[in-house]
Amino acid sequence: MNRTALILAYAILGVCLLTGASKPAIAAPEVGPWGLYLNYVDRSIQPGDDFFRYSNGEWLKTAEIPSDRSSAGAGFEMVIRNEERMKEIVADLHSRQDLSLEEQKLLDLYDAFTDQQHIESLGMKAASKDLERIASIKTREEAARLMGDPSLRLRGPVLAVIGVDDKHPDRYTVFLTQSGLGMPDRDYYLRDDKNLATTRDAYKKYLAQMLGLAGVKDAAARAARIYAVEHDIAVASWPAADRRDADKIYNPMTLPELVKFAPGFPWTAYFEALGIPVKSPAGERGVIVSEKSAFPAIAKAFGATPVAVWRDYLTVRYLSAFAASLPRAVDDAEFAFAGTVIQGRTAQLDRTTRGARLVDAQMGEALGKIYVRKYFPPEAKAKIQALVRNLLLAFEEDLKTMTWMTDATRAQALDKLHRFTVKVGYPDEWRDYSALSIDRNDLIGSVKNAAAFEWNRNLTRLDGAVDRAEWGMTPPTVNAYNNSSFNEIVFPAGILQPPQFDASADDAVNYGGIGAVIGHEISHGFDDQGSKYDGLGVLRNWWTDADRKGFDERTSALAAQYDGYEGLPGLHVNGKLTLGENIADLAGLVVAHRAYQISLSGKEAPVLDGLTGDQRFYLAFGQSWRSKTRDGAQRQRILSNPHSPPEFRVNGVVRNDDGWYAAFPDIKPESRYYLAPDRRIRLW
Numbered sequence: 001m002n003r004t005a006l007i008l009a010y011a012i013l014g015v016c017l018l019t020g021a022s023k024p025a026i027a028a029p030e031v032g033p034w035g036l037y038l039n040y041v042d043r044s045i046q047p048g049d050d051f052f053r054y055s056n057g058e059w060l061k062t063a064e065i066p067s068d069r070s071s072a073g074a075g076f077e078m079v080i081r082n083e084e085r086m087k088e089i090v091a092d093l094h095s096r097q098d099l100s101l102e103e104q105k106l107l108d109l110y111d112a113f114t115d116q117q118h119i120e121s122l123g124m125k126a127a128s129k130d131l132e133r134i135a136s137i138k139t140r141e142e143a144a145r146l147m148g149d150p151s152l153r154l155r156g157p158v159l160a161v162i163g164v165d166d167k168h169p170d171r172y173t174v175f176l177t178q179s180g181l182g183m184p185d186r187d188y189y190l191r192d193d194k195n196l197a198t199t200r201d202a203y204k205k206y207l208a209q210m211l212g213l214a215g216v217k218d219a220a221a222r223a224a225r226i227y228a229v230e231h232d233i234a235v236a237s238w239p240a241a242d243r244r245d246a247d248k249i250y251n252p253m254t255l256p257e258l259v260k261f262a263p264g265f266p267w268t269a270y271f272e273a274l275g276i277p278v279k280s281p282a283g284e285r286g287v288i289v290s291e292k293s294a295f296p297a298i299a300k301a302f303g304a305t306p307v308a309v310w311r312d313y314l315t316v317r318y319l320s321a322f323a324a325s326l327p328r329a330v331d332d333a334e335f336a337f338a339g340t341v342i343q344g345r346t347a348q349l350d351r352t353t354r355g356a357r358l359v360d361a362q363m364g365e366a367l368g369k370i371y372v373r374k375y376f377p378p379e380a381k382a383k384i385q386a387l388v389r390n391l392l393l394a395f396e397e398d399l400k401t402m403t404w405m406t407d408a409t410r411a412q413a414l415d416k417l418h419r420f421t422v423k424v425g426y427p428d429e430w431r432d433y434s435a436l437s438i439d440r441n442d443l444i445g446s447v448k449n450a451a452a453f454e455w456n457r458n459l460t461r462l463d464g465a466v467d468r469a470e471w472g473m474t475p476p477t478v479n480a481y482n483n484s485s486f487n488e489i490v491f492p493a494g495i496l497q498p499p500q501f502d503a504s505a506d507d508a509v510n511y512g513g514i515g516a517v518i519g520h521e522i523s524h525g526f527d528d529q530g531s532k533y534d535g536l537g538v539l540r541n542w543w544t545d546a547d548r549k550g551f552d553e554r555t556s557a558l559a560a561q562y563d564g565y566e567g568l569p570g571l572h573v574n575g576k577l578t579l580g581e582n583i584a585d586l587a588g589l590v591v592a593h594r595a596y597q598i599s600l601s602g603k604e605a606p607v608l609d610g611l612t613g614d615q616r617f618y619l620a621f622g623q624s625w626r627s628k629t630r631d632g633a634q635r636q637r638i639l640s641n642p643h644s645p646p647e648f649r650v651n652g653v654v655r656n657d658d659g660w661y662a663a664f665p666d667i668k669p670e671s672r673y674y675l676a677p678d679r680r681i682r683l684w
Contacts, residue, residue, distance in 0.1 A: 034608055035498075035505030035513075036619055040626065047664040048671025052650040055622025063628050067347035073627030073646070074499050078478045082494050086356035086476060089370050102366050102433050106359050108440040109450075113325070113355040119443065120327050124214075126444045127318070127326060131214060134314045140303065143310040144266040148273030150455035151448035154317040155179045157233050157298045158265065160274055162458040164466055164485040165288070166250055169537035172462050174276060176258075177243075177290040178298060180233045182207070182320070184342065185640035189234035193571075195635065199341055203227070206337040210316045213330055225309045226316060229301060236297035240640050241577035243291060246484075246529045246539055251292040254284035262295040264303030275459050324354060325443045344630030362450040364474025365431040368493075371476045372426045376493035381425045383503050384496055384518075387510065387595070388422050388489075391518045394595035398684055404554075405547055412542040416525060416535035421468075421488035425496065426475040480517055482524035482584075484533040489521040500624060508605060508613040511596035512620030519588030519595070526684055527583040528555050551683075558582055558656075558681045565648045567638045568631060578644045585644075585653045587684040589621060593659045614663035618654065625650050656680045 042057020053060060065072045093099060093107045112118075124131070130152070137143050147156035157180035165173040183189065183203055188196055207223035216222060243249060255278055259267050271278060271285070278285050289295055319326065323334035331348075339345045348354075359367050399405075399413050436453040438446045461467065468486055473479055476494040483490065498505070501514035524530045531551070534542045541548070559575030562582055566572050575582070596617055605613025627646040629637070634645060644652065654660040655673040658680065667674055 034616070035502055035509035036611075036616060037499075037623055037626075038609060040623060041619070046666065046671060048667030048674050050651060050672065051618070051622055051654050051660075052625065052647045055619050055650070056626040059626060060628060065628055065630060068345055068349045070343040070345055070633035071627055071629040074624055075478060075627070078495070078497060078500065081497065082476050082478060083353050083356050085371065085375055086360060086367060087352055089367065089374070090356065090359070102363075103370075105433060105436065105438040106363055106366055108438045109362060109446055110355045110359050112438075112440050112443040112446055113358050114351050115443075116328075116351060118441070119325065123327055126442070127322060130318060130322075130444075131315065134311055134318060137307060137311050137314070140307060140310065141266040141269040143307060143314065144270040145273040146314055148270040150274060150459075151452040152318065152321070153451050153455070154314055154321060156314075156317075157302055158270075158295070160270070160276070162462055164537075166246060166485060166533070166539035169485040170466055172458075172464070172466060173252075174285070174287045174462070175290060176287055176295070177249075178233070178237045178294050180298070181230055181237070182316070183230075184636050185240060186234040186237045187239075187639045189231050191639075202337060202341045206333065206341075207316055209333050210319050210330075211312060213333060214315050214319060216312065216315065222309075222312045225306075226313050229305045229309055229313065232301040233298055236294045236301065238291040238294055239577075240642070241574055244529060244577065244580060244642060246532050248292075249290040250539060251289040252286055253289060254286055256284060258287055258289065258295075261289075262299035264296075264299035264301075275456070276462070281463055322444055322447065324358075325447055342632055342636060344632035358447075360474055360476055362447070362454075363433055363436070364476070365427065365471075366433050368426055368475030369430050372493050376425055376475070376496065380493075380496055380501075380503050384424050384491065384501065384514070385422070387515055388424070388491075388518055390595040390598050391515060391522055391591055392417065392420065392422075394591050394598055395519075395522055395684065397598075398591060398594065402684075404550055406544055409543050409547040412534065413526065416487065416533075416542075417522075419487055419535035420522070420525070421486060423471065423488060423490040425491070425493045427469065427471045429469060480521050482521045482530060484525065484530050484539075485537040487525065487533065487535055487537045489518070489525075491518070491521070499620075506608065506613075506616060507599055508596060508616035509620040511592050511599065512617040513624045515592035515595060516585075516589050516621050516624065519591040520584040521588070522591065523584040523587035523684055524580065526587065527580040528552070529580050554681055554683055555579060555583060558586070558683075561656075561681070562644060562648065562652055565644070565652060567645045567648070568634055571635065571638055573638060573644050573648060578642055581643045581649075582652065583683060585649050586656055586681065589653055590657055590659070591684065592621075593617060593657070612663065614659065618660055618663050621654075622650050656682070658682075 037059070040056050040059040042054055042061075045054045045057055047054045063072055069076065090107065090110050093103055099107065119126075134146060137146065144156070146152060147154050148160070157178070159177050159179035161175045161177065162172055163175055165171050181189070183199070188199060204223055204227050207226050208219040211219040211222055253261060255267065255271065268278065276285065280286065319330055320334055323331045335348050339348065396414065396417055399410060399417065402410060405413070433453075437449045471490060471492075472481060472483065473490065473492045475492050477492040478494045480489070480491045480495055482488070495501075495517065496514065499513060500517060501510055525533070531543070532541065533539055543551070559579045559582075562573045562575035562578055564572070593614075596613070600613070608616065611619070625646040629645070637643065637645060643649070651673050655675050658677070661667050669676070
């Protein structure tokens with residue numbers, strides 16, 4: 001994926017779906033024979049007053065978030081279904097005697113993780129060598145080397161990533177981005193907010209607790225020094241909204257130039273640990289610095305911080321990174337802060353579910369190979385491909401009739417659309433895990449090997465040809481993404497299931513569900529940042545100045561709308577941070593509706609249970625975002641996530657869509673979410 005995707009996980013559902021409900025939050029939903037949950041509709045609410053609650057209100061009244069999850073809802077139920085499927089795959093592997101070497105590695109990794117008794121019997125012995133390495137650090141160069149160790153990936157104040165060069169998508173390069181914070185975002189350190197002040201206090205106690213678990217004396221005072229350096233990093237760091245700007249975060253320089261630009265950090269030692277040659281075939285190694293103005297200050301903070309503080313910092317980072325592979329005392333301490341304080345959960349996920357997630361994260365294509373054979377039939381792939389074709393056709397018709405765009409820009413936009421690559425379900429070629437070593441009796445060693453394997457897989461390609469067949473998500477993933485550098489849209493098999501997609505459902509429901517997802521990903525290619533990349537995936541301006549100015553005025557107006565939405569009392573959505581996703585939500589829905597109309601071939605859609613085709617389409621969209629979220633997780637999303645809360649991914653979108661007003665004629669000027677025609681944001 002391009003750098004914006006690498007840094008912010010730039011995809012439709014994002015991290016929000018990875019903390020789903022462990023079981024449906026209410027019993028036996030009554031799904032209509034054509035795909036909608038009619039018993040979820042709250043008819044006491046007018047569609048124009050709150051379409052999110054009109055679509056889902058009866059469910060919201062009774063839904064409960066399980067103690068081990070931060071949210072419940074439609075996407076979360078899909079995640080749970082996939083977790084159960086992955087566990088079924090593991091159970092089947094346990095029952096077989098004819099496992100391939102790759103399948104045996106999958107099983108060994110899962111068994112090593114779920115063998116809690118063995119983990120407890122080892123105690124801290126499994127981590128002793130790594131902790132001794134950290135404790136023996138005497139210089140900042142040694143600290144930087146540990147931060148760069150590919151098997152540890154402890155994420156110091158900077159983070160190196162190998163990815164596709166935004167302006168030269170035929171080659172890989174090294175990206176450097178700000179990192180180093182133990183809380184989710186700089187605002188957790190800097191924002192004047194009562195809830196965040198409480199979180200800061202809890203974090204300081206967590207730091208001390210983790211140091212204590214490592215046998216460190218005077219833990220509270222030493223934790224305070226760790227917090228102080230993280231606070232300095234937070235002050236230097238860019239806000240999340242600024243990190244979305246593809247132009248601002250493209251700052252190429254050579255390694256010698258970086259050393260001069262940001263002295264204080266041992267760059268040579270860091271790169272040597274990563275295994276990145278200081279020379280490339282073209283000469284000096286080039287890097288792309290993301291948050292350019294932050295780097296001198298971050299490097300200065302690194303150089304001004306005593307080595308003893310970096311030892312303690314890395315000790316906590318290590319225990320945090322490997323908590324799930326260590327005894328319960330460490331795992332529970334990590335969860336108490338990251339799971340309970342940050343997200344509001346009161347119970348850990350069961351070990352078997354976490355084990356399934358681990359094998360998906362570390363050997364996802366080996367697992368995915370089995371997953372698609374069992375759960376993703378060819379007919380499902382064919383139907384999705386047909387839906388995608390209709391969405392692309394609808395977008396093309398829109399581009400051809402766009403009144404606010406000149407012919408010069410239109411020609412470039414059409415060229416980009418015609419060059420779109422579509423990936424559905426799973427890769428054509430599967431990843432080779434033969435070089436990955438997994439030991440059933442060494443969980444930490446296996447997890448470290450997996451981290452090093454993935455890093456080295458990218459490292460060996462650094463000066464070679466770009467692999468455009470590569471996937472950035474595993475087949476079981478409930479998500480999708482647009483990769484601007486490859487000009488592609490990708491839909492893993494995991495998201496192609498009810499309620500997003502059901503091959504036997506009414507077309508209106510499928511277009512309102514998965515159709516809006518497809519439209520969303522297409523539209524990312526034309527959002528405020530994706531529109532900066534051309535049909536070949538090159539970051540360059542292909543717009544006329546007048547067209548770009550007009551587009552930016554429209555998107556700024558959309559950002560202003562979202563600034564007005566309050567996700568929690570006193571905490572508003574950040575319209576600039578969420579702009580790309582909001583553009584894609586709006587344009588995706590409009591294009592999906594147009595594609596649905598195309599699919600009817602001029603015929604009238606049938607009325608089902610008193611609902612027209614258009615009404616079913618919009619209800620399916622509203623129900624696809626059915627969700628209830630804990631306050632902690634909601635706060636984390638608003639402060640650091642480029643996706644708006646689900647409520648506004650529905651209400652903030654439909655109010656700008658002329659088709660919604662036509663489908664529900666009772667929406668009047670006095671309705672809460674009504675917008676006069678001249679105030680509706682029309683993009684694509």
